[in-house]
Amino acid sequence: MDVVRILESASLLVPEGVATDNDIAASDVWDHLAHDEWEVALSLLQELGDGWTAPAGFWDQLERAAGMLGFERSREWCRWRGGEARVGVIRAELALRPAGETFRRTPVPGAGVLRPMWDIGHRTEGGTPDLYIAHVWVEFAPELAPGTTAPVRLLPLTPERWRHLAPGDRITLYETAVAGGTGTILEVQPPSGHGEDVRRP
Incomplete structure (x- = not known):
């Protein structure tokens, strides 16, 4: 299957009425595909994926297309979103301790x-x-430097252990025996297809 067919297939999964902040819908993706603007079509589909609870298969198709086009960052992002569709979304505000207080001297x-x-x-x-x-x-951002704070997304290896978390909860990052940072939970969503139990601040 070529890139165009993969992107077409992904666009067919987007529900009618879903649009980006700029009112771009799946029909606009088809216009870009007709003009061989594959990168734009891929980017729009990624944006459209934020407008609904996209299943893992949607992100799997976009990951495949991004890989075929050689867009490594895009491919990794789509793989990440596919993982979130399977295990759920956890977002947090992460504050790293300054360099010198922990072993980390370089950005995450x-x-x-x-x-x-x-x-x-x-x-x-x-x-x-x-x-x-x-x-x-x-x-x-491409990285998070020691001593700075930024929103992050977390993808647990054992997601069932994280189900109790809710916005406002505090969690602590460890790379060694010394705590390397503190996170405050911003958002928790269940995996795709697991109801509407979405907890937000």
Whole structure:
């Protein structure tokens, strides 16, 4: 299947009435595809994916198309969104401790590379924090430097352990035995197809 057919197939999944902030709809994607403007069509479909609870298959198709076009960042983002569709969305405001207070001296890479451990409130039988791993995607920036704060998205390896979180909850990032930052939960959404139990601030 070629890129055009993949993007066409993805556009057919977008419900009628869904539009971007600029009132771009799926029908506009077809216009760009007709003029071989594949990158624009892909970008618009990613924007349209924010306007509804897109299933994992939608993001899988966009990931495939982005890979075929050689758009690595776009491919990684679509893969991330497909993961969120499967396990749910967790967004937080993450404040990293300054360089010198922890081992980290370099910025956290933004595109889901880092897999730190997190204290999310669970305790072991001995009473110590029970830590869980989650990938980090920095929103709106390629990286997050020590001592700065930014919104992030988290993709847990054991999502069922994170179901109790709600906006306002505090979680702690660990890359070593010393806490490297603190997150405040902004938004929690269930996986696609799991009802309307969406918790927002």
